[in-house]
Amino acid sequence: MMECRFLVPERDALMHSDARTSEGQDVLNGFKMAMRRLASTVTVITTALDGRRYGMAATSVTSVTAHPPALLVCINQSASIHGPTIANGRFCINLLGVDHDDMVGPFSGQAAGEDRFAYGTWDAHSGGLPYLLDAQANLFCVLTKRVSYGSHSIFVGEVEQVRLCGDTEPLIYQDGGLYRTLGLPTQS
Numbered sequence: 001m002m003e004c005r006f007l008v009p010e011r012d013a014l015m016h017s018d019a020r021t022s023e024g025q026d027v028l029n030g031f032k033m034a035m036r037r038l039a040s041t042v043t044v045i046t047t048a049l050d051g052r053r054y055g056m057a058a059t060s061v062t063s064v065t066a067h068p069p070a071l072l073v074c075i076n077q078s079a080s081i082h083g084p085t086i087a088n089g090r091f092c093i094n095l096l097g098v099d100h101d102d103m104v105g106p107f108s109g110q111a112a113g114e115d116r117f118a119y120g121t122w123d124a125h126s127g128g129l130p131y132l133l134d135a136q137a138n139l140f141c142v143l144t145k146r147v148s149y150g151s152h153s154i155f156v157g158e159v160e161q162v163r164l165c166g167d168t169e170p171l172i173y174q175d176g177g178l179y180r181t182l183g184l185p186t187q188s
């Protein structure tokens, strides 16, 4: 039988302030370890402002509703794309494919500003919104809501247009690393 465990102390221990501190640490460490097991497709969110392009690797993209077609992405308020996304009011979610692994480093801090767009082949949609030409999918969104939560903002985008390319072969982020789609169904 596989080994499973809680990463928080027993409830009684929470009566002591020291335990409360260590409980917070345990929860944070446990949260980070659990999130390594939440496999996600890697995306690059893009926007543009005053003729400048902005892009950032993000895995916090989730579908919200189909009616209307809407998704959310959580963006750190310190990220360079945060302000321009609000100011523009439009953004694009580019779903990366298995051959886009060399873009993840530059779009997560190894390059800055326009230099990031030296990686991948980009075109401009209306309003100069950058989109990755061979992305698995491009979802062009209008920002309809922003909720500030802790260090991040939750951006809700209503999808105005969708573009699809090729077969379904998303680039997966899991356990701190990049993976190709295994393509093995749980039942054959």
Ligand SMILES: Cc1cc2nc3c(=O)[nH]c(=O)nc-3n(C[C@H](O)[C@H](O)[C@H](O)COP(=O)(O)O)c2cc1C
Residues within 6 Å of the ligand: 042, 055, 056, 057, 058, 059, 060, 061, 074, 075, 076, 078, 079, 080, 081, 104, 107, 108, 109, 110, 173
């Ligand atoms: C695979 C991966 C997924 C990421 N997902 C997010 C995310 O969903 N939201 C976020 O704010 N930062 C995310 N980041 C971190 C940002 O890409 C990184 O901090 C970026 O450098 C911030 O932008 P800036 O350098 O333009 O300020 C992710 C990084 C990686 C490598």
